[in-house]
Amino acid sequence: MIPSLPAFPRSLRVFGLMMAAAAVLVSCGNGPVEAPPYARATEAFKNGRLTTALNLTEKLAIASPPADTTDRARVLRAVIYTGQLIEPRKIQ
Secondary structure, three states: OOOOOOOOOHHHHHHHHHHHHHHHHHHHOOOOOOOOHHHHHHHHHHOOOHHHHHHHHHHHHOOOOOOOOHHHHHHHHHHHHHHHHHHHHHHO
């Protein structure tokens, strides 16, 4: 025969069940979702990281078939390259 263990109070059993459910939910979650390349590129452009923005939009700009963000990526690249061409003229 198995000796009986003392019963836990109801509130403690409910708390334990809630903690177990929370642990299961947290462990089943997907990691953080990374933003799409175009969104990261626009954020990099806003922060002045032009090389990063160009690298992120490179594949988008030449996508075949064109994606939803292909035209926007091309425009962003054109703006960055135009700014890089005009800037040396202002310095002289």
